[in-house]
Amino acid sequence: xxxxxxKPLVLTLISVWWLAAVCxxxxxxxxxxxxxxxxxxxxxTKANVYLAKTGLGTVADEKGYFKIDRVPAGNxxxxxxxxxxxxxxxxxxxxxxxxxRSVRVQINRAPIQIANMQVTARRTPxxxxxxxxxxxxxxxxxxxxxxxxxxxxDAYRSLKALPGVVNRNDMNxxxxxxxxxxxxxxxxxxxxxxxxxxxxxxxxxGGVSLVNPDIVQSLxxxxxxxxxxxxxxxxxxxxxxxxxxxxxxxxxNASANLLFARAVAEGPLAKxxxxxxxxxxxxxxxxxxxxxxxxxxxxxFYYDVHAKIAYDISSQYKLSAFYTHLGEGAKMINVEAExxxxxxxxxxEIAGMRLTSVFSPKWMNHLFAGLYQDRNRVHIRDTYFYRxxxxxxxxxERWSLRSDTYYYPHPWLQFKFGAEAxxxxxxxxxxxxxxxxxxxxxxxxxxxxxxHEAGYAEARIKVKKAIEWVGGVRYDHSxxxxxxxxxxRVKVLFTAFSPWSFWGSYGxxxxxxxxxxxxxxxxxxxxSQNTSELAAEHATHAIxxxxxxxxxxxxxxxxxxxxxxxDLLVHTDAFSIAPVNGGxxxxxxxxxxxxxxxxxxxxxxGWLNYTLANTLYRNSAQDPWIYYEYDQTHQWNMGIEMRLNxxxxxxxxxxxxxxxxYTPVLGVQPETSEYDFDAVIKGEKNSKRYPPYSRxxxxxxxxxxxxxxxxxxxxxxxxxxxxNNIYMYDWRLRSGGRLTRNVYYMLPLLPSLGMSIxx
Numbered sequence: 001x002x003x004x005x006x007k008p009l010v011l012t013l014i015s016v017w018w019l020a021a022v023c024x025x026x027x028x029x030x031x032x033x034x035x036x037x038x039x040x041x042x043x044x045t046k047a048n049v050y051l052a053k054t055g056l057g058t059v060a061d062e063k064g065y066f067k068i069d070r071v072p073a074g075n076x077x078x079x080x081x082x083x084x085x086x087x088x089x090x091x092x093x094x095x096x097x098x099x100x101r102s103v104r105v106q107i108n109r110a111p112i113q114i115a116n117m118q119v120t121a122r123r124t125p126x127x128x129x130x131x132x133x134x135x136x137x138x139x140x141x142x143x144x145x146x147x148x149x150x151x152x153x154d155a156y157r158s159l160k161a162l163p164g165v166v167n168r169n170d171m172n173x174x175x176x177x178x179x180x181x182x183x184x185x186x187x188x189x190x191x192x193x194x195x196x197x198x199x200x201x202x203x204x205x206g207g208v209s210l211v212n213p214d215i216v217q218s219l220x221x222x223x224x225x226x227x228x229x230x231x232x233x234x235x236x237x238x239x240x241x242x243x244x245x246x247x248x249x250x251x252x253n254a255s256a257n258l259l260f261a262r263a264v265a266e267g268p269l270a271k272x273x274x275x276x277x278x279x280x281x282x283x284x285x286x287x288x289x290x291x292x293x294x295x296x297x298x299x300x301f302y303y304d305v306h307a308k309i310a311y312d313i314s315s316q317y318k319l320s321a322f323y324t325h326l327g328e329g330a331k332m333i334n335v336e337a338e339x340x341x342x343x344x345x346x347x348x349e350i351a352g353m354r355l356t357s358v359f360s361p362k363w364m365n366h367l368f369a370g371l372y373q374d375r376n377r378v379h380i381r382d383t384y385f386y387r388x389x390x391x392x393x394x395x396x397e398r399w400s401l402r403s404d405t406y407y408y409p410h411p412w413l414q415f416k417f418g419a420e421a422x423x424x425x426x427x428x429x430x431x432x433x434x435x436x437x438x439x440x441x442x443x444x445x446x447x448x449x450x451x452h453e454a455g456y457a458e459a460r461i462k463v464k465k466a467i468e469w470v471g472g473v474r475y476d477h478s479x480x481x482x483x484x485x486x487x488x489r490v491k492v493l494f495t496a497f498s499p500w501s502f503w504g505s506y507g508x509x510x511x512x513x514x515x516x517x518x519x520x521x522x523x524x525x526x527x528s529q530n531t532s533e534l535a536a537e538h539a540t541h542a543i544x545x546x547x548x549x550x551x552x553x554x555x556x557x558x559x560x561x562x563x564x565x566x567d568l569l570v571h572t573d574a575f576s577i578a579p580v581n582g583g584x585x586x587x588x589x590x591x592x593x594x595x596x597x598x599x600x601x602x603x604x605x606g607w608l609n610y611t612l613a614n615t616l617y618r619n620s621a622q623d624p625w626i627y628y629e630y631d632q633t634h635q636w637n638m639g640i641e642m643r644l645n646x647x648x649x650x651x652x653x654x655x656x657x658x659x660x661x662y663t664p665v666l667g668v669q670p671e672t673s674e675y676d677f678d679a680v681i682k683g684e685k686n687s688k689r690y691p692p693y694s695r696x697x698x699x700x701x702x703x704x705x706x707x708x709x710x711x712x713x714x715x716x717x718x719x720x721x722x723x724n725n726i727y728m729y730d731w732r733l734r735s736g737g738r739l740t741r742n743v744y745y746m747l748p749l750l751p752s753l754g755m756s757i758x759x
Contacts, residue, residue, distance in 0.1 A: 036104065138220075150697025178235065188240065195372070583619055632660060662729060
């Protein structure tokens with residue numbers, strides 16, 4: 001870390017509170033009300049009133065009246081503060097689209113502290129609109145993660161319901177977003193870039209995500225066209241925000257289902273000036289599996305522990321810190337059916353510290369330091385022929401320092417600029433010598449590291465409250481690949497035709513190769529062979545979108561996107577698998593969605609999404625276009641949630657997609673003078689399609705309060721119709737030149753039970 005601080009990079013900082021839990025596609029409402037003395041009932045003048053963590057606020061007038069305009073639909077904490085009074089927090093202030101929410105705030109007197117007078121007078125963050133930055137984003141709230149049928153209470157699986165998001169296999173949580181592979185998505189976990197968000201990646205294909213649904217505050221997905229404050233990825237941006245603990249009272253929550261057991265404890269710190277939170281979860285299926293087998297196996301398991309504290313140093317300065325520990329493993333000795341030993345041991349740490357400073361109503365800053373480590377070892381041995389084995393060992397480490405600063409010279413103008421630096425190191429050892437021929441490198445040794453440095457500047461202009469323009473430029477530099485790139489981006493939002501709004505964006509993106517480039521592309525790429533010859537890959541994003549808010553709860557949205565990729569890493573030698581920057585790619589599509597947002601008092605809500613898309617690549621400008629293996633031309637998903645009565649509710653979700661591409665096998669080439677073995681003859685790459693995919697999920701939920709405790713239970717059934725969705729075909733060459741085809745399926749009908757208790 002000290003080596004990072006010595007790096008001669010001048011970090012100029014500017015930022016406002018990150019807007020979590022704000023629905024990007026909903027129109028604004030208003031929050032109005034009065035601030036009064038709790039003892040006398042008299043108006044409290046000049047009280048600062050604002051919505052926590054948003055930058056939206058105002059000052060009460062001489063009658064104690066306040067009004068906060070243009071508030072995106074969502075659930076907020078309203079804060080009222082005044083010199084001589086205790087700060088009052090009003091929880092669960094729900095704002096619905098195009099509606100007015102009225103609140104009467106009673107605040108209690110407190111001794112005046114002279115040292116705080118000047119601070120309090122300027123504590124309210126600047127009031128600025130963020131519509132353009134959220135246009136085109138998709139927000140997933142904790143409630144949807146925990147209640148979405150078929151998601152198994154996994155945040156990543158819940159994203160499958162969004163248009164343009166493809167999950168190639170039900171068994172894992174790897175996401176392909178608008179035609180890009182998982183390694184091209186930027187994943188930020190409380191601000192820290194996470195290289196591998198999928199756990200049990202080798203043993204179960206990434207069957208678990210590191211997002212704990214009990215502590216996540218929101219998932220903010222920008223499937224394309226994200227702004228210049230983030231970079232070094234070509235496709236999408238997913239920001240995972242974990243919440244702070246309660247500042248009002250100590251709470252405890254425990255839950256369990258057939259997959260996981262979870263627990264969360266939280267409470268106030270320093271008489272409400274801060275908070276603490278501790279959460280843990282562990283997979284449960286290994287315990288169940290061990291209970292029904294006599295073999296001394298340790299079936300694949302996963303656990304994580306998370307701790308977070310937050311403290312208001314003063315009205316101007318806030319400090320928060322968190323730590324997450326990840327663990328996974330398996331030990332299955334002499335699996336009789338396969339004659340295998342399966343050994344897995346993995347650990348990871350994510351830690352961060354953030355200082356937020358409000359210097360004045362016009363200046364604000366975030367200073368952030370973080371650590372990410374991921375270590376894993378997987379060993380698969382053939383117990384019949386010990387010379388056959390698969391060995392994978394890797395260690396990833398990244399120290400990072402980042403600063404963001406915001407400047408608000410006028411209500412219609414905002415500037416944002418910042419810089420970041422991270423020191424990273426990757427140590428990978430890969431060895432495969434297997435009894436079947438596999439299209440993967442037999443050996444990779446990649447031990448490399450360096451610095452990634454970046455800086456950006458952005459301006460946001462509001463024109464007559466009808467047009468918002470955002471333009472910026474970003475510079476990224478890598479010492480490992482010894483090059484830097486300038487990426488400009490621009491976005492425009494039109495809101496003059498309410499309840500209609502429209503937006504468009506265009507930008508350039510670059511990405512340096514890393515660990516996941518080797519293992520996540522679906523094509524064998526060994527960047528260790530010619531690292532010094534490789535360069536960054538590039539993409540341009542063009543987006544046009546619009547939405548119509550038919551009613552405060554009914555929203556229709558349409559978005560067209562076009563991504564063009566250049567300098568893609570592809571291999572031209574199937575034997576050496578050394579990549580070159582010669583590939584081209586294209587991803588284009590149109591997404592249409594209709595949703596009815598169900599508020600707690602509503603009986604029903606639902607959504608209907610459709611995506612028409614194409615995703616192709618070619619090794620050079622002279623080669624033909626080839627479909628990626630995750631290309632899905634048509635994608636439908638729809639769902640409905642209904643509250644049957646005060647305690648019971650039901651939700652159903654249906655997913656349909658056209659078949660994914662695969663490479664057909666035409667026959668067998670017998671042994672000749674040219675071949676010293678029988679060879680499989682393959683057709684054109686990815687020229688055939690698997691059958692369409694279809695899945696229906698159902699969930700029945702129950703909530704009640706017993707003896708002062710909140711409790712809930714559910715029955716979730718994945719693939720109710722037990723449809724045999726094909727994941728892949730595997731052709732094997734048997735003795736005598738006989739060719740057989742094995743079929744691998746995705747999840748069958750899978751019921752799950754769960755319950756939760758809240759203290």
